[in-house]
Each structure stands twice: as structure tokens, then as C-alpha cells.
């Protein structure tokens with residue numbers, strides 16, 4: 001059994017100031033999350049709506065839940081208002097739906113736009129070009145109940161450290177271009193979510209402000 005509390009404390013101590021830890025607790029039982037909570041962890045990441053909703057009621061109310069999986073449009077209504085952040089907005093259609101459901105629910109959703117830069121073809125998300133086009137068109141201006149807080153992305157699943165670094169740099173460069181050149185008036189656009197158990201140190205070197213770590217905290221998942 002992994003020593004969850006020790007892992008949380010070790011990772012917290014190793015993160016530079018300004019980098020937040022999202023503990024990815026998908027597929028792990030509520031007892032494991034409680035151990036992390038008791039060690040001081042407050043941000044938890046889940047990738048399935050049903051699992052997240054089942055867990056929210058069983059942990060204290062000051063937990064900040066992040067949704068990090070592919071969000072199906074028919075689950076948006078259930079999720080809106082229940083999470084601190086939806087990190088995985090992978091299409092404009094999904095963004096519009098989150099916005100209309102948030103307005104309907106009388107809440108404001110905080111989201112990250114998911115970038116696809118990895119070699120794997122099955123991953124969801126905007127290419128850097130698509131996302132830059134989205135901001136150039138100022139498509140965010142018509143949002144009424146959604147706040148775009150930054151970007152999220154994954155590196156290729158490979159042992160090639162140079163490729164991983166290049167992927168993270170592409171995510172960070174896209175973020176910086178949007179923030180400084182394309183939409184400098186967009187307030188609160190300040191989050192770069194990248195880095196998982198195997199590559200978060202590299203991600204931080206490349207400018208990550210939010211790392212999503214599961215296995216290094218909770219041990220391997222049993223699917």
C-alpha cells in the first residue's frame with residue numbers, strides 16, 4: 001500500500017511556489033482521498049462524472065474538484081455547479097453547452113481549454129492553431145457564464161524526453177501567445193495545467209502552474 005500522506009507531503013514540499021497540485025483520484029476509493037485530504041490536499045481530479053458526483057458528498061465541502069476527463073455533452077448539466085474547474089474543454093460546442101447550462105443554473109463555470117499536441121491520435125482537444133484562431137476571433141466574448149482560466153494539455157506517452165519537452169513547450173508557447181499577444185485583455189487567464197506522475201518535473205521546467213498527479217500519490221489504478 002502506498003503511503004498516501006507521505007506522498008502528498010513529499011510532492012507539496014517539492015513543488016515551486018505558484019504550482020498547484022491536483023491529486024488525480026480517479027478509480028481510487030474515498031478512503032484514499034480522505035487520507036490525502038487529512039495530509040492537507042484540497043484539489044482533486046476525477047475523469048468520470050458519475051464517480052465524481054458519488055465522491056463529492058463523502059468529502060468535506062472545501063475540496064476543490066477538477067474534472068479532467070472527456071466530458072460528454074449529455075453529462076454537462078449534472079456537472080455544472082459541482083466542480084471548481086473543468087480542465088478538459090475539448091471543443092467549442094462543449095464550451096457553448098457548458099456556458100448555457102451554467103447560465104441556466106445561475107452559476108459561473110471556470111474552465112481550461114484542452115490542447116492536443118501529443119503524438120497519439122485518439123486524444124481530444126484543440127490544436128494550437130485552432131485554439132489561437134478561437135481567441136483571434138474573440139469567440140470568448142460571447143460567453144455569459146463561463147470563465148476561461150487557461151489551458152490544459154498532455155505530452156506524448158513516450159520515453160523520449162526531448163519529445164515530451166517539445167510537447168510541453170508547445171503548450172506553454174500557445175498559452176503565452178494568447179496571454180500576451182492575442183487576448184491580453186482576457187482577465188484571469190493564468191493557468192497552464194500540464195504534467196502527470198511520469199513527467200511533471202519537466203512540465204514545471206516548461207512553465208506548468210498546475211500538475212495532475214495520480215499514480216505517484218495513490219499507486220497504480222485498478223480499472
Ligand SMILES: *Cc1c(COP(=O)(O)O)cnc(C)c1O
Pocket residue numbers: 024026047068069195196197198212213214215216
Ligand atoms: C489519469 C490522468 C492523470 C494522472 O496520471 P498519473 O500518470 O496517474 O499521474 C493526469 N491527467 C489526466 C488528464 C488523466 O486522465
